[in-house]
Amino acid sequence: MICLLCQTKKYESDTLLQVLGLKKVLERPICDDCNNQFAAIFTSCKGCGRHQGNNQLCTDCVRWQIDGKRLLQHRALYQYNDAMKLFMQRYKFYGEYAIRHVFNRKLKDLVKSRDTDMVVPIPVSYHTLMTRGFNQTIGLFENVRLTDLLVTIKSSKQRQSKFSRYDRLNREQFFMIENKTAVIGKDITLVDDVYTTGMTLYHAADILYQAGAKNVKSCSLAR
């Protein structure tokens, strides 16, 4: 097997059971050395999935509650450490689409554990699609059945900074929903690549709730 990340050849001696096909060979797209660089999240804030010593709500999440939001009960696989930053840089900035497979299986398991009716990815802008050529979130969750019904409006990224927190929460909208009736009464999992401030996901959730979604949770690769 050749490691997807460091491209070096690693030989694994298959056990006899695997050779005989009696035991399913585990899918392992990266080597142990690379895998050990990532820091998994074990206990975390029950609101945003932030890595911490207990599962109490963190101050950010308390603030979201004060702002009147229903918490997303976000879950992420990994902390946003140096290795994850580097991964995201290769994947998004250098556009190395091939490495989207690294976490496919684990992310599929994560989404499965949320047990909702529908999984909706955060969309990317037209400009990103025409330069990077792919939606990074859809790539990460490739083997999950996704309902891609959000679209971006305008270049929200640049405008974000011009508004106060209140404005950003209440006036500016990043997304539009393409098929509103599809979400009525549904339990939805929103998926994204990284949860940073939560702003993006809460916006998407607002729109889904407005369209009649029953419940919206979220997950991502990193937090």
Added chain:
Amino acid sequence: MDRYYGRQIVVPKIDAITAGLKIRPCFINDVCQRCGQINHYILPNQQFYCKACFILGRVSSLDVMLSLPEPNHFSNQVELTWKGQLTKQQNRVSNALLKTFSKNGEHLVWAVTGAGKTEMMFPLIYMALKQSKRVAIVSPRVDVIVELAPRIQEAFMNTDLAVLYGDQNEAYQYTPLVLATTHQMLNFRAAFDLMIIDEVDSFPYAGNQMLEYGVEKARKQLSTLIYLTATPTKKLRKKSNAGLIATSYLPLRFHQNLLPEIVTKTINDWRKKLPTKCLKQLQTFYKNQQRFLIFVPKVADTKTLCKVIKSHIPEMKGDFVSASDDLRQEKVESMRQENIQYLVTTTILERGVTFPGIDVIIFGAEEDTFTENALVQIAGRVGRSKERPTGLVQAYVQHINFKILAAQRQIKSMNKKGRMLKNQL
């Protein structure tokens, strides 16, 4: 705008493009226009990117390439600030090169390691720069580029030199003189009037279609191409023997001495236990303060062998280094500065790097990592200074094989030519 001269700069189709630039598609009939390969990685929406040259930054079907024709906007006020003297044989080669240059030809310089190849190029480079030509000196190996940079700059102190290789962040600038890895040539298009490829037989250039394409594309249709090597590939040797390429042969080192020959000694499995013969040799090195390199077949061997040596002779200062080592440059520098007496290394130090006055030991010379040419190159590490023009090249083997004999024969045949030349002088 001058950063587009003779270049190919990849930008997204959707981005605004400065007026006046020549726009080219990145793929024609599926062939990547940067590297000449068809090796697609599929993106959504029927788009794709080139996997072959991804390391230089992604080229995809969503991009275009921008360039401007090379205008040779250079001053001809050039000064050769190198004040050394070429030996008689070096001069002969240098003159042959000038002749090839006047005809926009191709030329192979087949010179033993330590013949002073770089100096022989100076008159040629000077001639080219004086005619406002653009010159590239390229090598497949970063080490070679790093070592050459100060020497080239010193020889042409008043000429702008761009040094381009993988992970160095210096922004590109338009210069008459470019020193770069062969990989970097993929970013150029019809830019160079004179292209000199140093260590043309070494990894990863030799037999690499992408890099050969890159170098061809980077030079102008009418231009001169010079190959420098101590150990030409079979392909080049054939071309030379058939008279298809002008060839200069330099069998003597700059100090007029011959290459040291490889001495073999049979030992038991050195990975299990350091044989007494070897230990004695190392102790002699320590006693005489003789500096040396140890070559081993595998990266893993570097650390273990270094540890074993330290357990036997803890007072002798040394280190180990391999290609993936983050401190590679520092360790090599520390050897150069004589802070340590020895380095245990893989074939990465087989060429390009010079430590005057060292001896060399090769463990497992019979193993596959050491090719015939690699062994010849390793022998060439020894006897690099006038003060100590010879030295020991000791290969420890568990058995002799054909490859080792071929390397010994190659050195002997060069030395035979060298002796003949010496007699003529």
